[in-house]
Amino acid sequence: MNNNSGAVASQAFIFDMDGTLFETDTILAGVHERIFRTLREEGLYMKPEPPLEQVLGCLGMLLEDIWTTIMPDSSEAARKRADELMLQYELEAMEAGEGRLYEHVESTLRELKSRGFKLFVASNGLEHYVKGIAHHKGISELFDGLYSAGEYQTASKVDLVARLMRDHDIKTGWMVGDRSSDVEAGKSNGLGVVGCAYAVYGRQEELQDADKLITDFRELLELAV
Incomplete structure (x- = not known):
């Protein structure tokens, strides 16, 4: 330094x-779980959910780089849907007063x-x-x-x-x-x-x-x- x-x-x-x-992390834990549950329900990503700590470690990257890092074997459709879900679920959580x-x-x-x-x-x-x-x-x-x-x-x-x-x-x-x-x-x-x-x-x-x-x-x- x-x-x-x-x-x-x-x-x-x-x-x-x-x-x-x-x-x-005061908002992402619940959002993270919901994203991957929805991706599984929609048949877009069936592999195990990446650890939350891995997602938190990617914060600061562009979103496309985050998904490529934590879901390297995912389809473009899965990554695009993950973008949509993350925004939707984060906004819903904030509207409910979560996050600080x-x-x-x-x-x-x-x-x-x-x-x-x-x-x-x-x-x-x-x-x-x-x-x-x-x-x-x-x-x-x-x-x-x-x-x-x-x-x-x-x-x-x-x-x-x-x-x-x-x-x-x-x-x-x-x-x-x-x-x-x-x-x-x-x-x-x-x-x-x-x-x-x-x-x-x-x-x-x-x-x-x-x-x-x-x-x-x-x-x-x-x-x-």
């Missing part, structure tokens, strides 16, 4: 969603917003999933943009963050996330990178090139200058 953790003048904070703002943000996320976002920073999400997830979390958890109005690979059809998070920065004329800021794709997206676009060491889905070595590691979301306020 780069030990330069000093604050730099910034316009914006760009956040990953799963494992950064949203504690994904990490501790201190909402209060810290509100404080950053009050200090005049632009806030964004850049996620490799589906559009309605990303926007659904922000809506159901009452934080939509805090963001200047909610960007997802599902909406913009980007091939990588590097491309997604580049588009976000062009659209909003962002020159300086921080990329905040828990996976190597977040580190790469920040570094490739000239941003400082904050690694979320409180997340459990990735491996710590994925964040070794981050400029700062945090174990508490409130530590971001130290960078809000």
Whole structure:
């Protein structure tokens, strides 16, 4: 990890969603079981259900890469249906009040917003999933943009963050996330990178090139200058 953790003048904070703002395992366990039960019922995937831990370990990837990783012998039809089911079941769970943000996320976002920073999400997830979390958890109005690979059809998070920065004329800021794709997206676009060491889905070595590691979301306020 780069030990330069000093604050730099910034316009914006760009956040990953799963494992950064949203504690994904609080919703995914039930969704995971439902997806594979439905795929079996529909005759699309009859092999044993992959372990939930394997799915959680893939968070941060594009969805097509997640299904290819955990269902390498599946058909295109099965993977497409899994996409549809995941979105449907995740939205249903959120509408039922399931799932939660990490501790201190909402209060810290509100404080950053009050200090005049632009806030964004850049996620490799589906559009309605990303926007659904922000809506159901009452934080939509805090963001200047909610960007997802599902909406913009980007091939990588590097491309997604580049588009976000062009659209909003962002020159300086921080990329905040828990996976190597977040580190790469920040570094490739000239941003400082904050690694979320409180997340459990990735491996710590994925964040070794981050400029700062945090174990508490409130530590971001130290960078809000």
